[in-house]
Amino acid sequence: MYSHMKKYIYGLSLLTLTFSAQSCLMEEEDLFSESATERLENKKVEAFNALFDSQAGWVMSYFPTVEGSVIGCPFLVKFNRSGEDGTALFAVQNDSVGTGKYMVNDAPTPFDIVFDNGPVLTFNSYNDIFHAFSDPKETDWSFDQGMGIGLGGDYEFIIIDVTPDEVLLKGKKRGTYTVLRKFDTTETGEITSEKLGELWRKYMTDLESLNKQLYKSNPAPLRLVSANGTEYYLYNGDSYIFDVVSVAENDLAYATQSKYVQTLDGLRFISEPSVEGDNGEDIIIGGKDYFFNEDKTKMVCSDGSYIDGGDPVQVFINALKDVNVVTGKPANDWVLDNNSYGSDLKVIYDKIAAKFPAYKFEFRFTANLNGQILLLKLMTSSSTTEVWRVLSPSAKDGLLSLTAGDYKSSNYDKLVAGTPEIGQFFDAFGGKLYKAAPAAAFNMGTLNLEADGNANMSFSVINTK
């Protein structure tokens, strides 16, 4: 046993000798040209340079947390070099200070990039705009996440990726992704603080208009079409948290909620949700960016999916078919714009107007317990007369079909007998196919309709929601 042991030690010594000699002969492969610390330092310098490089600042799509109902927020932020570190100036939209107004810091506040498992962008000096999202003293109960959490946002971010135009950040505590995109401007040369104020004010005003167009004045949900063609409605965008539901299912009870941040470039979903499609498939929208296409009719993702305003024909029909079972009234209906008529309708309309100079006219696509109808209201200052007949809408090959039905109001025949032009007006719509398009991209508040093959038979309808 002892002899075996000695042999073993002897052999081991020789083996060790061999390897140790061998190891001296090998050159270590130089995987990195710099030390880890140098690489970190370089990353820091690279990130600083990128942040300082944008004279007009950055658009920040910030998501405080996936938890609760705390919404994401678009900030404008300008980084200024200050010796070895820098200062940051934030601006945010603020409805409370009026239309197109925004809040901006009284003065820039210090920030830094530090090393902590990688380069970390830290807003380590209190900023009354940005830190409102992380201050535990904030106790807006509608956003309550529990005592001492406030709105639950991060102010320290691991720098994930830096390019000259984009910086991707990950919240250190919450792990939510935030992206900075270079403020898009055609300005060249030095941007003074006055000029910066101008640019930012315009951005905020434009963003408010865009939010109005996309969400606040849009009676219909946006539509997301996945790369494989499955369609989803994005409901309740004006709450900054979409209720996402497949078009096939179209039941808000099964909606997935997804926070988003809208900027002038497009929108970004918070980095978590996947959404169940109608065939049980899941699509992942979390963390995806949808950028406006050139004519700003769609927001397009790099995976081939896109967001638009949806199918205007379907929107027109859905609005009328979403009827209250008790009152028979639709959730929203469509008023014809009397100034929008093409020549076919205008000729008739003018004759009616000439016969009733003391009246106001309102033609309205709506619904009652008999179905979808075209309603005419003849109004004076003291009375309103209503007359209607059924005019059922349906979709056919992407076009809107309007079909006249038998039902009509009891006063219809009498009124038409006295004023045949009213009957001609009602008759003009039925039995035709119409092309439909929103007056403004994404927004189904006003639709322009034109009979297929007859540009003279055209009109606009305004949603009353």
Next chain:
Amino acid sequence: MKKNILAAFALLMSLTGFVSCSDDELGPTIFPVLSDELDPNSSTYPLDRFLRENYLDPYNMRFDYRMSDTEADMNYNLVPASYDNSIKMAVLIKYLWYDVYDQVIKNAVSSEVPNADKFFLKRYGPKMIMLVGSPAYNASTGTKVQGLAESGVKISLFDVNSLDINDIELMNENFFRVMHHEFSHVLNQNVAFSDDFKETSSGLYDPMNWQDKQNEVVRSQGFITPYASSEYSEDFVETIAYYVVSTDEQWASFMDEASKDYEEIEVSAVRPDSTTPSEYEVAKSDGTFIRIISTVEDVQGNPATHKILRVAVQREGSEQLSAPLKDENGNLIYRNDIDNVDGKAIIEQKLSEVKEYLYSGFGIDLDALRHEVLSRTYLTDDNGDFVIDNGNYINRLTYPIKSDPTKTLIDSLVYQVEQYKVNN
């Protein structure tokens, strides 16, 4: 034998081989070479320079106002202190804390007080002060942390963004009482206090429910604050901290509270009929009422019952709302048989013990320290007496300074930082 020699040779060679491998020339450090020079172009240069010249150089103390959550408890949700309030805290901590100790120690050393140590602050002073903008909330207990002392080295001050120098009481409560509290912990970690103090209120400490107790009630039991009633180490430092920032009148008021006993009773807030007062109205008007502690509401959200705190007095009958008895001078007759503890005597005993501890351990006269603190906080006349206006002490920080009446004391303190602003 030969085999042994061969084996030894092989081992030697293998060792040599290892040694030879480590014979590479050392390159430059892999860490960035940092300069300790401050950059005058930095936006924070004025404060950084002030901190270096007033804390780092004289006391080897790092004053961290730009928060890093690696220095904080990640379980809390915190935000950094604002730069402006960091400046104010930096100058105030020097003025109301470091300079105070410096002065008291200097006097003690020159008077050759035993154990007075001219290196006191260098030796025992914190090595790091960290400012945090927000409080640290404990959701489970509904409390918030105002300060922390860690390992006798670091003091964290919270809620700096709420600093309001116009409100001395709040400023002391949030910061300077906290500083004295936490620093006393640091001293305790270096020199233990006597077992006698620990025994003084033994059996009365309540680490679980202290936060639900009223100031008056715990004072009647011999604790200066509810937090002091949580455990003896907190009791010790709270006694120091409260004494050192309280005026004579405030301390006398605490002792007056401590000399009485208290009752918590439930009363109906509802009137039996429109002309008969509610129990609450009766209790509130009999001269013993202090405050409502809690309220139970009915389904409409109206108060149904209140739990109230009142001074315990002798009453005409056994009913809780019987009228209070009065002596021949018309004064209430206080009861002292509720907790059977002479709270005032016990707090005064504890105060005596903490004074002895500071004096014998560190040569610090607590009364001298207190006078230095108060005379820097409140306005004094040429004789060093406090100026009283309508019964109130005058905030010295917001009062104009003699040398330039257009500036207040806080202006002149802040200027100690602003003087370093570089005009670009």
